[in-house]
Amino acid sequence: MKTIKAKVQADNPVTESSLDKAIERGELRRKNSLQATAVTYQPPCLAVSFEDGSGVLLPVANYPEFDDFEGGDFASLTVGYAGTALCHEGKDLHVSIAGMISASKPLMAMAASVVASRNGRQSSAAKSEAARANGRKGGRPRKVDVVL
Numbered sequence: 322m323k324t325i326k327a328k329v330q331a332d333n334p335v336t337e338s339s340l341d342k343a344i345e346r347g348e349l350r351r352k353n354s355l356q357a358t359a360v361t362y363q364p365p366c367l368a369v370s371f372e373d374g375s376g377v378l379l380p381v382a383n384y385p386e387f388d389d390f391e392g393g394d395f396a397s398l399t400v401g402y403a404g405t406a407l408c409h410e411g412k413d414l415h416v417s418i419a420g421m422i423s424a425s426k427p428l429m430a431m432a433a434s435v436v437a438s439r440n441g442r443q444s445s446a447a448k449s450e451a452a453r454a455n456g457r458k459g460g461r462p463r464k465v466d467v468v469l
Contacts, residue, residue: 362395
């Protein structure tokens with residue numbers, strides 16, 4: 322196991338430039354992460370809305386965290402932790418939205434399909450050069466049927 326020594330930065334002064342860098346890092350993190358904006362209960366599901374207007378319905382029966390909830394308890398659910406969790410202060414409940422989504426096999430299968438599709442469209446410099454080289458040779462070689 323590798324040990325990493327923590328850096329003590331308690332005495333670093335806060336300057337305008339360090340503050341601007343921190344704000345920039347926070348904005349970048351916010352843009353690249355899951356940001357829920359609202360949650361509503363539409364029996365038998367929780368409707369979680371996101372910044373871009375999209376949303377997801379999560380059936381509460383799939384999550385044991387909500388077994389002791391009643392109708393009024395769902396009305397008190399809020400979005401917390403910078404849009405990454407569902408919170409209920411009265412029941413001291415904080416549930417990760419990403420964790421709830423990852424617990425759903427169909428949603429994870431769809432996410433894997435979307436990621437695979439997006440990654441398949443990406444082109445690297447090496448792929449582009451290989452395509453150009455194949456083009457100079459007349460394109461992709463034809464398949465040859467082998468008869469035995």
